[in-house]
Amino acid sequence: MEKILNEILSTLKDHSKRFDGIDEKFDSIDQKFVSIDKKFDLIDQRFDSIDKRFDSIDHEISDVKSRLGNVENRLENVEERIDKVDIRLGNVESRLGNVENSVERLSEQIENNATEFRSHFKHIETKLDQHEETFHVISDTLMGTKIDIEHLSKKSGVHETEINQLKKRIHS
Template sequence: MEQVEFLGMISQLLDEKLSPIDQRLATIENDVHSLKEGQKRLEGEVQALKEGQERLETRMSSLEERVDGFEARFDRLEERVDGFEARFDRLEERVDGFEARFDRLEERVDGFETRFGCLEEKVDGFEIRFDRLEEKADHLIVEMRSHFRHVETMLENHQRVLETASQEMSKGKIQTDYLLKKVAEHDLDIHRIKNHLQL
């Protein structure tokens, strides 16, 4: 389309340049018809016409060279446009590559979010288990305190028994073997309680 417009412009330019020559040719023809007796003048006009034709041919040759130059420039311009198109194609490929990489990165981020969600659930589970463990520890502490109070009570009872036994021994009312047996039984009970507490 651009070449057609360019050729139209060249044709219009030629018409403008050739219009004076056409007018001169018309004048020459009129002179030939009106001045047949002036052959020399006619020959001069013919000579001038030949010279004008040579100049016209020279200008046409120059114009053809310019047209050839324009065509060469258009060819180079088309090559540059083709180069730009190739570069744009490569750029589009790179942009597509970036988009693909961003998509993969988003998928990885989504995977991290999922993993963090699972980790949070595990942490919540650990917190629940720790809460239960704390409750068990509280119950164990309460039981241990109860056992300690029981042991203290038994120790106090044993102490009273020993004191009573000591008083009775001093008075000679209780046999020594019986007292030793009771003391051994109490010691065994205390040993069992201590072992139970250590467990």
């Protein structure tokens, strides 16, 4: 039995050496797993930093979207104001058309009045010319009458003087 036990022990020692080799292999595998875990930890850290970068990029993108939303709102407001200006400009154009029509009517009316006034002035000038001729005739007549009156007045003065002289002679 001793022999069997020795054989078993020697077999176990052989097996123990094999197990030691297996243990060493497991230890090296464990070390590889540890180094792999470290690498995974580094990769996790890199992913964490990448996640942080993506979060900051997401935040910046949301800020940009917010700003773009504000810009879009402003553009919509500008478009509304431009539409209102277009409407007002259309109203102004319509009113300007009405003003142009009124100006045309007034222009025609002014031309008609000018023609009528010219005709009326010609008529008045004709009448004035007739009256001027009449005044010249009357003036000439009055002048002639005045001359006649002066002549007669002189004659009557001469006659009165002669009469006075005759009276004085008679009385003397």
